[in-house]
Amino acid sequence: MSNQKNHAELSKIFNKDEDRVNWHDETLWWVRQKRDKATHAIADWELLRELASQIKNNVLSDLDAYLMQFEAKAAENGITVHWAADAVEHNQIVKEILDRNGIKQMVKSKSMLTEECHLNDYLEEHGIDVIDSDLGERIVQLAKEPPSHIVLPCIHKKKEEIGDLFHIHLGTEAGMSDPQVLTETARLHLREVFLTRKAALTGVNFAVAETGEFVVCTNEGNADMGAHLADVHIASMGVEKLIPERKHLGVFLRLLTRSATGQPITTYSSHFKRPRKGQEMHIILVDNGRSTQLGRPDFRNSLKCIRCGACMNTCPVYRRSGGHSYHTAIAGPIGSILAPNLDMKDYADLPFASTLCGSCTNVCPVKIDIHGQLYKWRQVIVEKGYGDRKKAAGMHVMDWTLASPSLFNLAGKTGRWILKYAPFAVNNSMNPWYKHRDMPKPPATSFTEWFKTNRPK
Amino acid sequence: MTVALFVPCYINQFYPNAAIATLQLLEKLGVNVEYPLNQTCCGQPMANSGYENLAEGCSKLFTDNFEGYDYIVSPSGSCALHIKEHLHPSDSPDATKKIRKSIYELSEFLTDILKVEQLNAVFPHRVGLHQSCHGQRGLKLSQMTELTAPPFSKPEKLLKMVKGIELVELSRKDECCGFGGTFCVTEEAISVKMGKDRISDHISHQAAYITSPDMSCLMPMEGLLNRQDSAVKVLHIAEILNSR
Numbered sequence: 133m134s135n136q137k138n139h140a141e142l143s144k145i146f147n148k149d150e151d152r153v154n155w156h157d158e159t160l161w162w163v164r165q166k167r168d169k170a171t172h173a174i175a176d177w178e179l180l181r182e183l184a185s186q187i188k189n190n191v192l193s194d195l196d197a198y199l200m201q202f203e204a205k206a207a208e209n210g211i212t213v214h215w216a217a218d219a220v221e222h223n224q225i226v227k228e229i230l231d232r233n234g235i236k237q238m239v240k241s242k243s244m245l246t247e248e249c250h251l252n253d254y255l256e257e258h259g260i261d262v263i264d265s266d267l268g269e270r271i272v273q274l275a276k277e278p279p280s281h282i283v284l285p286c287i288h289k290k291k292e293e294i295g296d297l298f299h300i301h302l303g304t305e306a307g308m309s310d311p312q313v314l315t316e317t318a319r320l321h322l323r324e325v326f327l328t329r330k331a332a333l334t335g336v337n338f339a340v341a342e343t344g345e346f347v348v349c350t351n352e353g354n355a356d357m358g359a360h361l362a363d364v365h366i367a368s369m370g371v372e373k374l375i376p377e378r379k380h381l382g383v384f385l386r387l388l389t390r391s392a393t394g395q396p397i398t399t400y401s402s403h404f405k406r407p408r409k410g411q412e413m414h415i416i417l418v419d420n421g422r423s424t425q426l427g428r429p430d431f432r433n434s435l436k437c438i439r440c441g442a443c444m445n446t447c448p449v450y451r452r453s454g455g456h457s458y459h460t461a462i463a464g465p466i467g468s469i470l471a472p473n474l475d476m477k478d479y480a481d482l483p484f485a486s487t488l489c490g491s492c493t494n495v496c497p498v499k500i501d502i503h504g505q506l507y508k509w510r511q512v513i514v515e516k517g518y519g520d521r522k523k524a525a526g527m528h529v530m531d532w533t534l535a536s537p538s539l540f541n542l543a544g545k546t547g548r549w550i551l552k553y554a555p556f557a558v559n560n561s562m563n564p565w566y567k568h569r570d571m572p573k574p575p576a577t578s579f580t581e582w583f584k585t586n587r588p589k
Numbered sequence: 590m591t592v593a594l595f596v597p598c599y600i601n602q603f604y605p606n607a608a609i610a611t612l613q614l615l616e617k618l619g620v621n622v623e624y625p626l627n628q629t630c631c632g633q634p635m636a637n638s639g640y641e642n643l644a645e646g647c648s649k650l651f652t653d654n655f656e657g658y659d660y661i662v663s664p665s666g667s668c669a670l671h672i673k674e675h676l677h678p679s680d681s682p683d684a685t686k687k688i689r690k691s692i693y694e695l696s697e698f699l700t701d702i703l704k705v706e707q708l709n710a711v712f713p714h715r716v717g718l719h720q721s722c723h724g725q726r727g728l729k730l731s732q733m734t735e736l737t738a739p740p741f742s743k744p745e746k747l748l749k750m751v752k753g754i755e756l757v758e759l760s761r762k763d764e765c766c767g768f769g770g771t772f773c774v775t776e777e778a779i780s781v782k783m784g785k786d787r788i789s790d791h792i793s794h795q796a797a798y799i800t801s802p803d804m805s806c807l808m809p810m811e812g813l814l815n816r817q818d819s820a821v822k823v824l825h826i827a828e829i830l831n832s833r
Contacts, residue, residue, distance in 0.1 A: 144778040177737040487769030490726035494735035514639030535646025537627040544602035564774040568781040569812025572603040579605035
């Protein structure tokens with residue numbers, strides 16, 4: 133997704149409706165509180181995070197070997213393994229599999245990787261119809277919008293808006309917004325889809341190198357419904373989704389949903405190991421920038437991410453700006469450290485869309501130092517020349533002033549004088565601070581001046 | 590005991606009372622305070638904007654001013670954290686290393702080094718404590734709600750020593766105020782919204798004052814409060830600990 137969009141502008145638009153911002157913030161804060169409750173119920177939660185972090189560090193340190201082990205085991209199990217260097221290759225592989233089987237319609241369960249690769253758009257352009265079967269995904273698909281959250285794709289939509297969409301697309305009564313009725317409607321609509329689609333694509337939450345199996349976590353059972361009824365099952369996974377052994381699932385499955393929604397575990401944690409008789413099972417291992425990120429020492433451990441979304445739910449900026457303000461498939465703090473790796477120019481704004489409060493780092497179940505990486509991305513982006521040019525001039529002036537005690541004292545004096553005698557020079561629309569906030573009241577002297585008078589040597 | 594006082598640039602220029610209170614409080618507790626007169630800034634405004642390279646001048650000046658002290662105390666968790674994590678002038682690595690170890694935010698210096706157990710302060714008002722993120726999550730001045738770990742709070746421990754004070758419970762104990770350095774102007778809409786939400790948490794719990802170990806969080810909150818003609822005031826924690 134390339135464009136001139138930036139987070140500050142998009143957030144400003146989102147904030148035109150303050151009631152909506154309050155509602156969005158409260159909704160996600162409620163999820164964060166559910167997460168807190170669930171994590172506090174586990175005595176060794178912090179130990180579990182540390183363990184998960186170390187397992188993932190081990191995977192990243194030996195990723196090539198684990199990938200080859202996984203490939204060999206999966207092939208032994210009868211799964212066809214494909215490798216995709218980037219999004220384009222991934223999309224082509226999916227299309228080739230469908231073409232070979234003469235399939236024009238596919239059902240897809242939640243996969244952020246396919247969002248990252250813009251698979252739906254690609255297949256649509258080639259005359260293949262894709263229906264997302266996760267309820268939230270289906271809703272944003274009907275609205276022709278990208279998901280705004282990796283776990284809660286339509287969290288930005290109110291039930292009345294979903295009712296309107298269902299009225300237009302699924303024939304519900306006008307004005308009907310009862311969640312039970314809407315869900316039942318979606319259920320019947322999707323049941324028909326599951327029964328008629330010959331191909332199903334799923335994401336992958338964890339792939340086990342030891343056994344060549346993969347695990348897909350859903351709350352709706354939609355991945356299973358799709359995969360079990362289809363002749364062709366395609367699973368798309370980022371290469372970082374590996375874990376060494378099956379027993380490690382005991383760590384990650386405990387962490388994933390507690391972090392995401394506060395549930396002890398997803399309703400369905402489905403293991404796929406081999407195709408059933410007569411079924412084709414494919415797995416596509418996708419790089420799409422991941423090995424580049426692996427080669428960046430400061431940012432490599434962002435690949436530990438298990439896509440729980442906890443950093444979004446806790447982020448005070450995300451909660452008040454909405455997922456679409458990040459103009460990338462993966463929003464929020466984690467998206468802001470992943471996206472610049474894919475395109476430093478288009479996503480130069482994202483590492484700056486944070487106050488560096490650090491809450492994201494604390495909730496991360498695999499202990500990614502998210503806010504530390506946001507700080508480091510800022511340095512890289514400026515160094516590579518993708519920073520805000522207007523800011524650069526100001527920064528130079530600031531540096532001259534602050535590196536010189538006499539200039540600093542003079543500037544301070546001038547600033548205080550202006551605030552006192554010529555406040556109109558700063559209290560105007562040119563000053564973004566002043567739009568909603570008063571300037572500090574100027575004191576008579578600086579501390580340094582006070583000190584010289586009151587503590588003479 | 591001799592300590593060097595580091596007064597952040599914006600406190601020096603706009604909130605001298607916070608620095609005066611810090612100085613007087615330390616002196617009251619028997620500390621010999623030295624104030625290097627040529628100090629300016631820790632360099633954080635540039636570094637957080639991605640211009641760590643431009644903060645070199647500040648870093649060097651900081652090192653020249655504070656080299657050799659065993660304790661450097663600052664009434665700002667955010668600036669202290671920046672020195673601890675990011676001070677790195679190229680030509681004097683040993684001095685830098687020592688400074689990074691010697692820098693303390695005021696409340697942690699009082700609880701951990703001076704081991705203050707009582708204060709002669711009186712402040713008979715309802716007060717909301719704003720947990721500033723850099724002090725809290727960076728310097729670990731208090732336990733964070735995200736973690737499953739025993740609660741503690743150095744600033745709160747000190748505030749509870751003040752006679753007459755009534756600390757209010759907040760709905761969101763440790764949510765960010767939205768300042769974030771240049772974020773407060775580059776992301777003005779979100780920054781303002783975060784600040785508004787923070788002050789309304791304090792106001793709805795009938796706080797008469799909002800305090801914090803970081804004036805930089807209180808500054809935008811004060812700007813919003815004044816714009817709303819609110820009677821609620823902000824005070825740096827040193828001003829409350831030093832009150833009588």
